[in-house]
Amino acid sequence: MSAAPSSANVSRDPLEPTVLIEGAQTDQSLNDSLLNHVWRGAGRGWWMLFGCALSALGLLLIGITYTLYKGIGAWGNNIPVGWAFGIINFVWWIGIGHAGTLISAILLLLQQKWRTSINRFAEAMTLFAVICALLFPLLHTGRPWFAAYWLMPYPSVQGIWPQFKSPLTWDVFAVSTYFTISLLFWYLGLVPDLASLRDSSKSRTKRIVYGIFALGWRGSGRHWSEYKWSYLLLAGLSTPLVLSVHTIVSFDFAVSVIPGWHTTIFPPYFVAGAVFSGFAMVATWMIPARQFLGLKHVVTIKHLENMCKVMLATGMMVTYGYIMEHFIAWYSGNPYEQGQFFKTRWHGPMQGIFLTMVFCNCVVPQIFWFKKARTHVGVIWFASILINVGMWCERFNIVVTSLHRDFLPSSWQNYAPTWVDISLFIGTIGLFSTLFLLFLKFVPAVAITEVKELRHEMEHEAHHASVGGGAGAHG
């Protein structure tokens, strides 16, 4: 403000925004480069990955079929470990989905411009992760064909209603609302891009197919004026929604009386953990995708660096959560709480999982204090996978480790997953990957409209800065 930034050799302002779009781009060049991967035929790499994903999806079908045929006795959980893989995987997948909403909604409200290149990608991830998550509680009921509607309040001949004082009922509403709103938000953002796909397509068939999904969008100024509000309000609504969803998921545990579950820190610590694992999953997919789809000019190293900073911050919050759980266990003087946190977790039969969790979630993200690590794609990619492993272990600790030491030592039982549990888990990774690869093939992975708008804004800002450089009055 005070110093005139007009001379050419001013030292670089540390607060100056860094490049979010690399190279000299026009609307046309952005359009071409961001749609290129949709028009290009699927390469050998895509088919290989798709083949792997489909095989894993096959495993999911086998797992589901066997579960329905045998009943959930085919799973490894049994009293006292009444919840195991089903709930671990549910919470893990939901958490992964949350980064999508965080990036698209919260960062939009905070006017973080770097979100623009990765939001579409992350939103798609949200949708697919929530689909994977939803499978588990449905199957866990043992009668998914009933659960699909028995959970909903509808007037039935049985005359009974859902019990609204149960967090499990809240969960049904939270997760289904989350899925619906995420889908609407994603599609609304996609409509202008689908129109640009329609208008850039070379073949008639593609033009018709994308034309149907574009709903006749014609970029009308009258539409844009309402559209901007519709999009902004969906973002505004998604923000408290995403916080509420994981809070309610944590209530499933926190409202009970099990030592290791019954704590008030669960809601914020679950939300932080969700964002932590979600950003890790975005990084895991984004690093190869930007390479192979040619998106390096819009998903720059600066984007990855910012994601690392978010992972570092949320990783520290999660670590604080772990410390606080231990502190409260000690401070409460409750022998069951103390036994759970100081004996079972550190020295019990599930010790390996606990220590893996501490290493992956508390130690690994510390590497992001160093700029060298934040800007090295190999390091980020490897760390992001470790974080996902760590977050899965965290849910295992919460669910299984807390349950397998009951109040009475005579009830203690160990837990081991069966092949069905493992197939279902790997199967959902296959389902997620299949959906994601299809998304990368048929829909632009980057929100083209928003990137163009960002380019336009930055051009305007640069123009104003160069014109009114000495005046210093700009907002």
Add this chain to the structure above:
Amino acid sequence: MSQGAHIPHEDTGFVPERYVLAKFATSDALLEATRKIREAGQGELDTHTPYPVHGLEKALGLGRPLIPTIVLGGAIAGAFIAYSMIYFMNVLDWPINIGNRPPHSPPANIPITFELAVLLAGSSSFFGFFTLARLPKPYHPVFQSESFRQASVDGFFLSIKIREGESPDAAAALAEAEGATHVEIIEELER
């Protein structure tokens, strides 16, 4: 439909709408031209741009957007429906004793009330927008122009809907005078 398409006023009584479609080089040129042509009072204006351009609402003379009001309505309706549903089901119609808590215990009702408020507000934002925009509408006369394909890529277009019985020439000339790089007159083929 097929025989009457080009012959207005006869046979079918189909009166084709006519549009002047003008392309501008930059968004600033489009803004300026939109403002001036609107002041000149030529038919109904609309712009077609690949992304929302700041200031277009003002140039087009649009009023306050309706979406925020619709969304507020959705949120209130959602919260009201949720709370009254829970109250009816667990208090009036079939009270169940859960751990000796009162049938009406407000804190337990908050999560679902919130979720349904968000669900209805979000849905009304989405469906409200498409209703206001009268979309989906796969066919619109501006799509007849081959150059309109640029509108979703990098083109800034202004369309002027010519009033019935008036000639489009005046509007076309005005658009040209305002610096349009390409002007064409579109006559609707079918509806």
